[in-house]
Amino acid sequence: xxxxxxxxxxxxxxxxxxxxxxxxxxxxxxxxxxxxxxxxxxxxxxxxxxxxxxxxxxxxxxxxxxxxxxxxxxxxxxxxxxxxxxxxxxxxxxxxxxxxxxxxxxxxxxxxxxxxxxxxxxxxxxxxxxxxxxxxxxxxxxxxxxxxxxxxxxxxxxxxxxxxxxxxxxxxxxxxxxxxxxxxxxxxxxxxxxxxxxxxxxxxxxxxxxxxxxxxxxxxxxxxxxxxxxxxxxxxxxxxxxxxxxxxxxxxxxxxxxxxxxxxxxxxxxxxxxxxxxxxxxxxxxxxxxxxxxxxxxxxxxxxxxxxxxxxxxxxxxxxxxxxxxxxxxxxxxxxxxxxxxxxxxxxxxxxxxxxxxxxxxxxx
Numbered sequence: 001x002x003x004x005x006x007x008x009x010x011x012x013x014x015x016x017x018x019x020x021x022x023x024x025x026x027x028x029x030x031x032x033x034x035x036x037x038x039x040x041x042x043x044x045x046x047x048x049x050x051x052x053x054x055x056x057x058x059x060x061x062x063x064x065x066x067x068x069x070x071x072x073x074x075x076x077x078x079x080x081x082x083x084x085x086x087x088x089x090x091x092x093x094x095x096x097x098x099x100x101x102x103x104x105x106x107x108x109x110x111x112x113x114x115x116x117x118x119x120x121x122x123x124x125x126x127x128x129x130x131x132x133x134x135x136x137x138x139x140x141x142x143x144x145x146x147x148x149x150x151x152x153x154x155x156x157x158x159x160x161x162x163x164x165x166x167x168x169x170x171x172x173x174x175x176x177x178x179x180x181x182x183x184x185x186x187x188x189x190x191x192x193x194x195x196x197x198x199x200x201x202x203x204x205x206x207x208x209x210x211x212x213x214x215x216x217x218x219x220x221x222x223x224x225x226x227x228x229x230x231x232x233x234x235x236x237x238x239x240x241x242x243x244x245x246x247x248x249x250x251x252x253x254x255x256x257x258x259x260x261x262x263x264x265x266x267x268x269x270x271x272x273x274x275x276x277x278x279x280x281x282x283x284x285x286x287x288x289x290x291x292x293x294x295x296x297x298x299x300x301x302x303x304x305x306x307x308x309x310x311x312x313x314x315x316x317x318x319x320x321x322x323x324x325x326x327x328x329x330x331x332x333x334x335x336x337x338x339x340x341x342x343x344x345x346x347x348x349x350x351x352x353x354x355x356x357x358x359x360x361x362x363x364x365x
Contacts, residue, residue, distance in 0.1 A: 010059035079148035
């Protein structure tokens with residue numbers, strides 16, 4: 001199957017400033033690609049390059065197997081949903097949705113049919129005669145999506161479409177977009193700085209920093225095997241614990257020493273660490289550190305730690321301790337016996353551990 005979108009060695013400069021560096025991405029029909037990263041990482045610029053709103057400095061861009069590198073936006077067979085919704089304030093919802101079709105000379109019967117289809121899909125039939133000023137943020141978002149849907153394009157582009165909504169509505173709209181993707185089987189490229197949004201929506205995630213792709217993968221790959229310290233720290237809430245540690249090779253595996261807030265270091269044993277350099281950053285997600293007795297099996301090892309802080313969060317309780325000179329967070333059950341200032345036996349699931357090089361930040365295993 002040919003990729004629906006293929007970007008090869010794309011560069012984008014503003015004067016002498018490089019904004020995007022050597023971008024290579026390919027997605028299949030039906031993929032939901034999310035571009036994620038902190039503000040200023042180049043994700044919206046990349047989306048604008050795909051849309052044709054920004055000319056590229058170097059490289060090529062194909063949509064549906066056709067070279068679109070220098071083709072104008074209107075001829076790229078794309079539809080874009082902006083953060084600002086960009087609705088015409090003097091037009092009704094119905095006219096906002098059908099306006100693009102009218103401009104392109106689509107006959108009235110087809111306009112009416114497509115309007116009825118998307119209004120039903122998005123559940124906005126009662127709003128069709130209203131104007132944008134009479135709608136809530138969530139309703140405006142649906143109208144902006146409806147205007148994109150009637151195009152039936154090869155590619156839908158979303159630029160932070162939920163960032164203007166409150167937290168509850170954002171969760172609802174996220175579900176709407178996911179449902180829409182599953183129903184339509186459409187191909188979508190979606191920009192967000194919210195890594196939870198990225199994890200829940202994507203079939204494929206591109207993590208960016210400083211105009212450079214850090215990692216491309218499924219949500220599970222990005223979460224479980226981050227390519228470097230940046231991805232490990234950026235994806236996940238709370239973030240992955242990144243703990244300085246020493247690896248001692250002892251022939252039959254490796255012994256890992258991590259300094260503790262008080263007393264001697266804690267010692268763990270992991271055959272996967274064999275052959276690693278002495279200084280490493282050990283990465284472990286908060287949910288992979290439990291209270292002793294609640295996690296068992298091969299690869300789970302226990303050590304006593306001093307509890308600095310306990311943060312109840314409903315179903316979970318976050319327990320903070322100092323290891324390797326850093327504050328680490330363990331996600332424990334709500335009824336944990338942990339209390340600040342006391343000792344607690346932590347169970348570390350080394351089946352889930354990642355190791356990184358302190359100098360480069362790159363993954364070691």
